[in-house]
Amino acid sequence: MRTLSGDVPADVMAAAALLRAGQLVAFPTETVYGLGGNGLDETVVQRIFAAKGRPQDNPVILHVASFEAALPLWAPSPGQLAHAQRCAEALWPGPLTLVLPASPDVPPAVTAGLRSVGVRVPKHPVALALLRSVALPIAAPSANRSGRPSPTTAAHVLRTLDKDVAAVVDGGATEVGLESTVLDLTRDVPTVLRPGGVSIDELRALLGDVAWLGRGDVPEEAASPGLRHRHYAPAIAAVQLAPLDACADAWLQDHALLMLESSAASLQREFGPRAAPLVCLPDEPEAYGRGLYDALYRLEETAAAHLMIEAPPRGEGWRAVQDRVRRAAGDPQEFE
Numbered sequence: 001m002r003t004l005s006g007d008v009p010a011d012v013m014a015a016a017a018l019l020r021a022g023q024l025v026a027f028p029t030e031t032v033y034g035l036g037g038n039g040l041d042e043t044v045v046q047r048i049f050a051a052k053g054r055p056q057d058n059p060v061i062l063h064v065a066s067f068e069a070a071l072p073l074w075a076p077s078p079g080q081l082a083h084a085q086r087c088a089e090a091l092w093p094g095p096l097t098l099v100l101p102a103s104p105d106v107p108p109a110v111t112a113g114l115r116s117v118g119v120r121v122p123k124h125p126v127a128l129a130l131l132r133s134v135a136l137p138i139a140a141p142s143a144n145r146s147g148r149p150s151p152t153t154a155a156h157v158l159r160t161l162d163k164d165v166a167a168v169v170d171g172g173a174t175e176v177g178l179e180s181t182v183l184d185l186t187r188d189v190p191t192v193l194r195p196g197g198v199s200i201d202e203l204r205a206l207l208g209d210v211a212w213l214g215r216g217d218v219p220e221e222a223a224s225p226g227l228r229h230r231h232y233a234p235a236i237a238a239v240q241l242a243p244l245d246a247c248a249d250a251w252l253q254d255h256a257l258l259m260l261e262s263s264a265a266s267l268q269r270e271f272g273p274r275a276a277p278l279v280c281l282p283d284e285p286e287a288y289g290r291g292l293y294d295a296l297y298r299l300e301e302t303a304a305a306h307l308m309i310e311a312p313p314r315g316e317g318w319r320a321v322q323d324r325v326r327r328a329a330g331d332p333q334e335f336e
């Protein structure tokens, strides 16, 4: 895999040429790095699945440079289109994926056999320059080996992917750090399938009633196949989500700990510094989310056998973080 620089226009042009030639290129978005390929070419999309080891039943999303470029990919009802337009005007470019009925232009490999397709306009200058130059919808799941934490730097991409990836465009660390919010507009009530960079309050302000997946009678897995598979797992034998008092008990043991800064500071005052690995993340949800995947990759480098993640706070602002840490610990309970 070549490393290209997002700061060098000739490198971005080279990445666009690779994509147009049917190659796979990892590139930065504002959420996480994506593994991109021509989203209209069935065999290219199949190679994305192979490069990631992604289960065949998990659809990928398409990336375009504008709302106008998304329109040929959808076959929405007038009501669905009105919802999409309202979201796009307010929140695109941005960390929001809109799921609508797919047009016949979209290859079955993209939708994994579903009748809908997710599309978004990313808010990252390198991603937008690339998409404008390629002028094709780019299929891009997160650029990690399936099941591993999503990459927020080019170095993370290089860590888990190699096979059949022509290049990674290095655009530095991503700003949001967690994946986009996935909003399903095909249902009577618009439904958030995956919490992410856009909050449900922002969506409710635009659309009125918006539901969370898992709160009604629709099983999670039927609605978004990706939810059925293990995600975000660091290469650590045992990963556990634990309350603060369990972290306090583990402070003088050899567990690796991932904690809130304020909690770690109080345990340090009480028990003194610890020898075993400790990574802290800020007490504020956006900053926590930005650092989470990098923290998981740093913790796996310590070769610890047991990681204890302090359960983050509850509350609407923490929803996307809660979702990711639960999945990282293999414990995707419903969020309360």
Ligand code: TXA
Pocket: 029, 031, 032, 033, 034, 035, 058, 059, 060, 061, 095, 097, 099, 111, 114, 116, 117, 118, 122, 140, 141, 142, 143, 178, 179, 180, 182, 193, 194, 223, 224, 225, 226, 227
């Ligand atoms: O922020 C992001 O969305 C990143 C960057 C690269 O754009 N991409 C990303 O892609 O996270 P991926 O493939 O790792 O996650 C896409 C999620 C999966 O959970 C998938 O199951 C769901 O979106 N999804 C895709 N198409 C869908 C559809 N038609 N219906 C329901 N869920 C869908």
Ligand code: MG
Pocket: 141, 142, 150
């Ligand atoms: Mg992913």
